[in-house]
Amino acid sequence: MVKEILKNKQAVIGLIMMFIVAFIAVFAPFIAVNNPEEISPAQKFARFSGRYPLGADQLGRCIFSRLIYGARYSLGIAIPVLLILAVISTFLGTVSAYIGGRFDRIFSIFCDIFMAFPPLLVVLSLVGALGQGILNIMIAVIFSMWVWFARVIRSYVLMEKKKGYVTASKIVGCSDIQIITRHIIPNILPAFIVYFSTGVAGIILMISGFSFLGLGIEAGVPEWGAMLSSAKPYLYSRPLLLIYPGIFILFTAAGFNLFGEALRDIISPEGG
Amino acid sequence: MSNLLEIRELNITLVENQRPIVKNVSFNVGKGRILGIIGESGSGKTLTSKAIMRLLNEKIFTVKGQVEFRGNNLLQMSEREIEGVMGKDISMIMQNPMTAFDPMMKIGKQIIETVKAHLPLSKKQAYDMGVQQLKKMNLNRVSEIMNSYPHTLSGGMLQRIMIAIALLLEPRIIIADEATTALDVSTQSIILDEFKKIQDKGISLIVVTHDFGVIAKVANDVIVMKDGEIIEDGTVHEIFYNPKTEYTKELLKARLLADEVSYA
Amino acid sequence: MLRYISNRLIGLIIVLIGVTVLTFIFSNISTVDPAEAFARRNILNPTPMQIEELREEMGLNLPVYRQYFHWMGESMKGNLGISLLTKNPVSADIAKKMPATLSIVGMAFFWIVVITLPISILSAVKQNGVFDHVARVITIFGISMPNFWLGFIMLIAFAVVVPIFNVVDYGNFKSIILPSLTLAIPVISSSIRLFRATILLNMNKDFVTYAKARGISKTNIIWKHILKNSLPPMITLMCQNLGYMIAGSAIVESVFSWPGIGSHLVEAIVGRDLPTINGCVLVIAVIFVLSNLFADVVNIMLNPKILNEQGEF
Numbered sequence: 001m002v003k004e005i006l007k008n009k010q011a012v013i014g015l016i017m018m019f020i021v022a023f024i025a026v027f028a029p030f031i032a033v034n035n036p037e038e039i040s041p042a043q044k045f046a047r048f049s050g051r052y053p054l055g056a057d058q059l060g061r062c063i064f065s066r067l068i069y070g071a072r073y074s075l076g077i078a079i080p081v082l083l084i085l086a087v088i089s090t091f092l093g094t095v096s097a098y099i100g101g102r103f104d105r106i107f108s109i110f111c112d113i114f115m116a117f118p119p120l121l122v123v124l125s126l127v128g129a130l131g132q133g134i135l136n137i138m139i140a141v142i143f144s145m146w147v148w149f150a151r152v153i154r155s156y157v158l159m160e161k162k163k164g165y166v167t168a169s170k171i172v173g174c175s176d177i178q179i180i181t182r183h184i185i186p187n188i189l190p191a192f193i194v195y196f197s198t199g200v201a202g203i204i205l206m207i208s209g210f211s212f213l214g215l216g217i218e219a220g221v222p223e224w225g226a227m228l229s230s231a232k233p234y235l236y237s238r239p240l241l242l243i244y245p246g247i248f249i250l251f252t253a254a255g256f257n258l259f260g261e262a263l264r265d266i267i268s269p270e271g272g
Numbered sequence: 273m274s275n276l277l278e279i280r281e282l283n284i285t286l287v288e289n290q291r292p293i294v295k296n297v298s299f300n301v302g303k304g305r306i307l308g309i310i311g312e313s314g315s316g317k318t319l320t321s322k323a324i325m326r327l328l329n330e331k332i333f334t335v336k337g338q339v340e341f342r343g344n345n346l347l348q349m350s351e352r353e354i355e356g357v358m359g360k361d362i363s364m365i366m367q368n369p370m371t372a373f374d375p376m377m378k379i380g381k382q383i384i385e386t387v388k389a390h391l392p393l394s395k396k397q398a399y400d401m402g403v404q405q406l407k408k409m410n411l412n413r414v415s416e417i418m419n420s421y422p423h424t425l426s427g428g429m430l431q432r433i434m435i436a437i438a439l440l441l442e443p444r445i446i447i448a449d450e451a452t453t454a455l456d457v458s459t460q461s462i463i464l465d466e467f468k469k470i471q472d473k474g475i476s477l478i479v480v481t482h483d484f485g486v487i488a489k490v491a492n493d494v495i496v497m498k499d500g501e502i503i504e505d506g507t508v509h510e511i512f513y514n515p516k517t518e519y520t521k522e523l524l525k526a527r528l529l530a531d532e533v534s535y536a
Numbered sequence: 537m538l539r540y541i542s543n544r545l546i547g548l549i550i551v552l553i554g555v556t557v558l559t560f561i562f563s564n565i566s567t568v569d570p571a572e573a574f575a576r577r578n579i580l581n582p583t584p585m586q587i588e589e590l591r592e593e594m595g596l597n598l599p600v601y602r603q604y605f606h607w608m609g610e611s612m613k614g615n616l617g618i619s620l621l622t623k624n625p626v627s628a629d630i631a632k633k634m635p636a637t638l639s640i641v642g643m644a645f646f647w648i649v650v651i652t653l654p655i656s657i658l659s660a661v662k663q664n665g666v667f668d669h670v671a672r673v674i675t676i677f678g679i680s681m682p683n684f685w686l687g688f689i690m691l692i693a694f695a696v697v698v699p700i701f702n703v704v705d706y707g708n709f710k711s712i713i714l715p716s717l718t719l720a721i722p723v724i725s726s727s728i729r730l731f732r733a734t735i736l737l738n739m740n741k742d743f744v745t746y747a748k749a750r751g752i753s754k755t756n757i758i759w760k761h762i763l764k765n766s767l768p769p770m771i772t773l774m775c776q777n778l779g780y781m782i783a784g785s786a787i788v789e790s791v792f793s794w795p796g797i798g799s800h801l802v803e804a805i806v807g808r809d810l811p812t813i814n815g816c817v818l819v820i821a822v823i824f825v826l827s828n829l830f831a832d833v834v835n836i837m838l839n840p841k842i843l844n845e846q847g848e849f
Contacts (some may be wrong), residue, residue, distance in 0.1 A: 108687030112547070112553030116825045118783040121817055125562045128805040128813040205682050209787050211683050213802050228685060239692045253680035261676065261729075280675050327745050331663075338759030351754065366749070371742040376839045385760070386750045421840055437750065 001190070004266050011262035017255025025071035032064035036069040036222040045238060057227075057241055058234060066222035067248055073223040078203040081138050086196060088146050093153030095179055107154075109126055110249055114147035120206070127215050138214035141206060145199075156188040175259065192266045201253040208249050224249050239244030276445055276476050279325070282337035284319055284328070284500075293333075294319055294500045301445060306467065306477040308491030308508070310484065310523070316500035318367075321447050321480045323347075325364060325488040326354050342444075360390045363438040365448040369430035373422035380418030383437060390441055405436045409466070428459035435466055445476040452486060464489050484527040488512065496520050540596060540836070547560045548829060555821045556611070560604050571596050573620065573808060611818065617811035621804065626815035631798060634819075637796030640788065641781045643716035644723070648777065651724050656731035661758065663736060678725025683784070687718040687791035706709045715792040719785065723777050730773060734766040741765070775831035779824030 005011045006099065010156045024031060033053060040060040048055050053064040096107040114122075122135070122144035130136040161184075169179045208225030211217040224245040231241035277300065284294035294316040301307045308455045311317040322328050323335045325345060339346040341362070346354065366372040373382060381400035384395055393401070399418070406414045420431060431451065438446050448467070452460040467477055467490045476501075479491060487494055487508060495521070497507040504517050515521045567664035575582035582590075591597050598606065610617070616626035659668045694714060715835065739762055747757050786798030793799075797816060804812035 109547070109550055109554075112551050113558060116551050116555045116828075117817070117821050118560070118780045118824055120780070120786070121783040121820050121824075122562075122784065124783070124801055124805060125559070125813055125817045128808070128810070129562050129564075131808075174748060201680055205680075208682050209554060212682070213790055215786060215802070215805065225682070228682075228688070232688075235688060235691060236695075239688075242685070242688045242692075246682060246689070249682050249685065250677065250680050253682075257676055257680050322745075325749055327748055329740075355751050355753055357751070358749055364746070364749035366746050367743065368742060372746040374765065376744045376764050377761070385752060385756070388754070389751045389753065494694065 001266075005263065008262050008266060010258050013263060014255050014257070014259030017251060018259060021075065021252045021255060024068055025075045028068050028072055032062075032068045034065045036061065036065040037220065038062070052268075054244060055240070057231065058238075061222075063241070063244060066227060067224070067244055069222045070224040070227065070245065071249060071252070072250070073217070073221065074204055074208070074249070076133065077138060077207050078200050081141050081207075082200055082201055084142055084197060085145055085149055085199070086192075089149035089153050090185070090192075092146070093150040094157050094184065096150075097154045097157035098176065098180060098184070101194070103127075104154075109255070111147050111151055115151070117144070119144040119148070120209075123206070123210065132216055132218075134180070134217055137207065137210055141203060145203070149195070149199065153192070156191055157184055160184050160187050190263070194260050194264045194267060195265065197256050198257035201256040201260070204249065204253050204256070237261050274303055275300040276303045276341070277478075278338070278340040279320075280338040280340065282320065282323060282335070282339070284316070284323055285334045285336075286473050287330075287332055287334055290502065294323070297337075297497075297500075297502055299495050299502065299505065301476050301478060302493070304471060304474045304476060305492045306471055306479060306490050308487040308494045309480045309497060310482065310487055310494060311476060311497035312523075314499075315497040317480050317482075317497045318449055320497070321449050324478075325358060325362060325389055325447060327364075330369060341430060359437075359443075360385055360441045361444050363441070363443045363446050365431070365434050365446060365451040367450040368454050369434055370422075370454070372434060373430065375422055377421075378418070379420055379422060379425070379433060383418070383440070385432075386437055386440060401440065402436075405440050406433065408439075409433075409436045410473065411436075421504070428455055428462070431455060431459070431463055432466070435463070435470075437477075439470065439473075442458070443475060445478065446470060447478045449480045450482070451479070453481070453483075460486075460491075477487050496523070544829070544832065548825065551825055552822065555825065556608055556818065557604070558816050559821065560607060561816055562605075562817065564600065565812050568595065573810075581838050588768075607814075616818070619804070619812045620809040621807045621812065624678035626811050629800065629812065630819055631817055633795065633797045633800045636794060637782060637785045637789070637798060640712060640716045640719055640794065641778065641785060644720035644781055645774075645778065647717060647720040648724050648727060648774070649660055652727040652731060653721075656728045656735065657758075657763070659728065660732045660735035660739070668732075671732075675725040675728050678721055679729070681722060683718055683722050684787045684791050686721055687715070687788055690714050690718060691791070711792075715788050715794055718791065719788045723781065727770070727773060727777070731766065731770055734769055735762055738762045738765045764838075768839055771834050771838075772828075772831045775827040778827045779820065782820050782823060 005015075033051070038061060040056070044054060044058060044060045051062075053062075054067070055063055057063050057066070092107070096104045119141075123140040126143055127136055128139035130139065165183060166179060169183055174182070207216070207221070210229075211221075211223050211225035212229045214229055217223045219226060220232055227245040228242055231238070231245075234241050279300070280298050282294060282297040283292060285292045297316075297320055299307070309317045309320065319328065319333070323333075324339050324346065326335075326349075328335060335347060337347065341357070346357065349357070373379065376480060377385075380399060380402060383405075384398040386396035387393060387401055388395070391398070400420060401416050411417060411429070411432060417425065417429070417433065425433070425445050431454075434451075455463065464486065467479065470477060471490075477490075479486060481487060491508050493506070494508055494511045495502050496511070496517070497503070498519055504511065504515065504520050511520060512524070515524060564680070572582075572587050575587045575590050579586055596603065607617075614627055616630070619626050619629055622629055655671055659671045662668055663675070691714065743765075744757060744761060747761055752761075782797065784798070785794075785796055786802050788794070789796045789799040790802060801813065801816040803809075804816065
């Protein structure tokens with residue numbers, strides 16, 4: 001598996017891109033040249049210089065440093081959200097599919113109800129109710145996405161359940177928990193990674209979208225979506241202020257998507 | 273005895289790593305004869321039959337050699353030319369009747385489409401031809417069948433429809449690839465009887481199978497394939513009573529054992 | 537068939553009831569007291585007395601389940617309450633804002649169909665060709681791009697560098713092109729990837745081999761067999777996209793200052809206008825459910841086999 005990934009050009013490019021973003025996020029204090037939140041009115045819209053590698057923004061803050069710190073917000077929100085999503089949806093999807101019967105049917109109806117809301121809409125209404133703030137956005141995103149993940153996991157588990165080994169393990173005397181943790185979950189793991197890798201990209205885009213709308217993250221925080229939002233008035237006069245953060249979002253999301261999709265091709269080549 | 277189809281030095285390799293899968297296969301199909309190709313799965317028998325009909329994906333397989341049919345090499349025909357031969361002069365009966373038909377198109381439409389691909393007839397004429405042919409196969413309520421989607425019909429029925437389509441345009445040769453494998457025993461013998469009737473019309477057949485029972489019932493000539501090569505060929509009588517290779521003997525023995533088990 | 541439809545209708549009713557309950561729950565987990573919020577907006581320095589009176593007037597003193605039935609009953613009559621911000625009936629505000637959103641969503645839908653179909657077909661038929669590779673690279677960027685950013689790039693490109701589109705005026709036909717494209721491009725990218733994969737999957741199906749063996753021409757195989765069989769998942773996706781785009785219009789409308797339902801909803805959220813939030817969420821969710829139902833019906837008409845596969849709810 002690892003060998004096949006390293007042989008696949010697309011997967012390697014995706015991995016490198018993911019690694020670069022992770023590196024930037026971890027070592028942001030060493031890479032950034034200035035304090036990203038330091039305001040110096042004298043430097044408003046400063047041009048490119050040694051001190052300001054990409055110039056300064058409307059409040060005289062170092063654009064380069066803000067972009068670097070932005071990686072922390074992007075990954076720092078998306079990855080915890082993803083982990084929580086993974087735990088919740090794996091638990092619910094697996095249990096529902098494994099127990100089956102009436103329980104599974106009721107769970108499906110429950111899912112149908114949640115799926116009647118486009119995820120963006122759930123987040124919008126939850127943020128509307130809970131109020132703003134990073135934590136609320138994270139809760140809202142989890143609340144809006146779990147059902148889509150759980151549904152997919154459930155269908156994977158149902159497919160595995162049909163295979164002979166589950167019955168065989170039961171005959172040999174494995175407990176249900178053993179069957180789930182030692183057999184079913186390892187078997188669905190590759191498909192799971194594919195789904196979650198592309199999921200990260202989706203979450204990153206979603207969160208940047210909300211901070212762009214001014215929901216969730218306070219103005220001034222060096223988050224890429226928020227930077228775009230606050231640069232909106234300078235669209236025509238300083239277009240670069242808008243272009244930079246977008247490139248960072250694109251780069252990050254593309255890394256996860258490239259890797260996820262390449263992995264999917266490796267796992268199930270017939271789809272192309 | 274003149275040959276209808278002559279296969280010379282057929283070689284199939286994988287595009288990806290040039291690995292040979294079918295090696296130097298040569299054989300003839302006589303006019304009005306039934307040739308059985310037997311082998312285990314992976315022996316290359318199905319690939320050989322598909323290569324003859326140009327049904328292999330060119331991106332995956334490279335096919336070299338000659339398939340001589342009425343003075344033409346099928347392997348060198350243009351796409352347009354081969355479309356004219358397929359279904360008209362050479363037709364095919366597929367392994368799994370349940371998946372061979374387009375699930376979203378009614379049987380009648382699939383029959384009409386086949387006729388119209390080869391003959392300049394109206395829809396009505398093509399429809400009537402289909403009805404006639406289905407009736408000849410002893411199928412009942414033919415107009416109902418024509419108006420059905422494939423999933424509503426049974427495997428045995430679909431297999432007979434497939435034979436009807438194969439016979440529709442009076443072909444010279446029919447290739448049946450494991451055509452009875454997916455069917456139950458009684459339907460199987462009905463289908464094999466149909467093969468005999470096809471032969472009586474002077475049409476040649478290639479029957480690809482892993483089952484010596486099928487060969488014993490219908491074939492005149494046999495080739496035995498293993499690992500992409502022909503290891504033995506001859507008439508049915510020669511192969512059954514005087515097999516030359518150990519492999520053929522093993523296959524026959526396995527068949528006899530299977531019979532014993534099923535009779536016990 | 538009938539049994540399927542009745543099962544489906546029962547399912548639909550359950551889902552719609554669930555939708556209203558969920559919408560109601562979303563609005564009730566709020567930490568804000570709506571009566572107080574309403575009072576503060578309308579009365580200078582409201583007294584606790586006044587707030588209590590308002591609470592009673594708005595029915596907020598009732599037990600939660602009765603509030604729900606009250607709200608639900610009124611919603612069925614088309615009364616979604618009064619907006620705290622505009623003081624208009626929420627339904628009237630939605631009716632006023634909806635056409636603007638539907639016009640960009642409709643236009644975006646047009647782009648999606650017109651662009652997705654030919655590109656994915658060409659990509660799949662010439663799999664691994666130059667065109668296919670270029671399409672795959674572009675679409676992976678398409679699905680990785682925040683669409684508001686794409687909107688800005690287009691604004692900069694077309695309004696400043698090549699000024700052919702009128703970007704500021706709302707209402708003019710040319711002004712709809714950029715917002716609808718912005719909304720459509722990410723959807724187009726993901727649709728192309730999905731449709732291409734579906735076509736490729738169908739190309740390797742038995743029925744295609746059999747059609748070839750019957751001498752059906754390549755063009756007919758592609759159009760009459762492969763594409764027809766690839767349509768059902770596409771129709772489902774397209775109808776789902778309709779709902780996504782109405783919700784997603786919030787972002788695009790903000791970029792292009794487009795006065796539609798999305799930006800209306802965002803304004804309501806920022807202003808904590810609960811009746812408006814509930815109303816918008818309910819309307820969008822209902823549209824989403826109905827468009828999914830529509831997709832199912834179309835698919836069954838195209839392919840009755842689905843009935844056999846999922847006869848039960």
